[in-house]
Amino acid sequence: MALIDEVTLQLKAGDGGNGVVRWRSEKFKPKAGPGGGNGGRGGDVYAEVVSDLGYLDYYLHKKSFAAQAGDPGGKLGMEGKNGEDIILKFPRGSVLINKNTGEEMSLDTVGEKILLLKGGQGGLGNQHFKSSTNTTPMEWTPGKPGETAEFFVELRLFAEIGIIGLPSAGKSTLLNALTNAKSKVAAYHFTTLDPHLGDMHGHILADIPGIIEGAADGKGLGHKFLKHIKRTEVLLHVISLESEYPFEDYNVIRNELAAYDKTLLDKKELILLSKSDAAEAQDIEKLKDEFAFKVDPEKIFVMSAYDDESIAQVKKELIKYLENK
Ligand SMILES: Nc1nc2c(ncn2[C@@H]2O[C@H](COP(=O)(O)OP(=O)(O)O)[C@@H](O)[C@H]2O)c(=O)[nH]1
Ligand SMILES: [Mg+2]
Structure with missing residues (x-):
């Protein structure tokens, strides 16, 4: 087993789903009220610490990973589905450096899970903007982008x-x-x-x-x-x-x-x-x-x-x- 001791990864958390404009309908009254739901939240990116010291080999060929985006809002005020998180495994002794922020994390405890990148919030659907003065709102907001960053991962041998x-x-x-x-x-x-x-x-x-x-x-x-x-x-x-x-x-x-x-x-x-x-x-x-x-x-x-x-x-x-x- 060759030991890969450093790797650079491109990681992206999921974007939030957009809010939407939808209308509830009743007979003879097509715009009975706003029903556009909020978008779902984008998935987060986590690191999980494992004991397998050879695990960085896994990143030999695949170096870019993205969590799932949230779904757009639905009709009848339904919120879009949240994007799924992704969990990337790293051997104990890895040090992760977020090259965008400079933040450095030591992964020392097997089983520990650390949030690396946060998924974007979902946008607001037009139902959210309904008020007594605004009964047919056309407003909606887009989902927020998920965080994205390049990570430098180095396995610091903890050999005694x-x-x-x-x-x-x-x-x-x-x-x-x-x-x-x-x-x-x-x-x-x-x-x-x-x-x-x-x-x-x-x-x-x-x-x-x-x-x-x-x-x-x-x-x-x-x-x-x-x-x-x-x-x-x-x-x-x-x-x-x-x-x-x-x-x-x-x-x-x-x-x-x-x-x-x-x-x-x-x-x-x-x-x-x-x-x-x-x-x-x-x-x-x-x-x-x-x-x-x-x-x-x-x-x-x-x-x-x-x-x-x-x-x-x-x-x-x-x-x-x-x-x-
Ligand atoms: N006679 C003998 N040969 C050994 C012994 N240990 C290793 N060798 C041989 O020495 C050579 C080099 O061993 P290796 O473990 O690859 O050395 P390294 O380069 O220091 O990793 C190999 O041919 C081994 O079979 C030993 O205890 N006795
Ligand atoms: Mg040798």
Whole structure:
């Protein structure tokens, strides 16, 4: 599932129906009195917050939506039917900006419904204008137009953990192992063109691909992804034990973070040494000791995607860490 993280939508609430001029009729008296009804109200446009983080995909092809207009008034004083509302769904974590008014709304609570645009009032029919001095009113008013606006929607990832590391370190594999996500895994670089999210018992993890040497200067797709990291609380740095120089790999990524934004280095940092099946136990211990100069030992994890027990262990430790931090 590719995650679409921003979209611009053209939205319109329904116009109010027009008021009308109608006459009640009696025998031999065609204009027995005014009977033109008021127009119906136009439908409103609402946003509803859903938990499906991939929901912005829905707006990939259709970007303009309009609520129904109100019907014109009827005869015998009948009011026109109101237009139907439309409800557009957006994932939790979306921020909607009404580009006409500048108003910004954060959609944070699943199930919440927010009014985006109000439908127009219906116009008045000639019956409304009847009075003792005006028994055959010809007046009517048109319905008011529904509000219309362009909305910029941005999904701000509320991932608690951003998974970072060099290409092929095993980030996607880790995300898939720990969560319900189905991130593409492959033996070549840049398989992941969008950040992928997964849910680990209520904790959202994001696979942040594309950080390579030079990413902060716009090399590769790095920039696009670095901005996502700003929003995550904890960085889980994946380092492959297959690598000849794991410590250098670590520094390459740390340097890119710093070059992009120094404050990224202040984020809570966890280290995961991946592909433990590809290394000797004593080498792993040695490396752990080296990393212990940088990070608390209890924040260094070791895992092999081929070892279910190590996956379960990492999952348990991560959840414990997240719940106590
Ligand atoms: N031997 C071994 N290979 C792994 C392990 N985890 C991932 N890989 C392989 O490493 C390659 C890159 O993994 P991927 O998850 O796509 O890395 P990413 O680029 O960081 O997302 C793939 O061929 C995976 O099958 C592991 O624990 N052990
Ligand atoms: Mg990947």
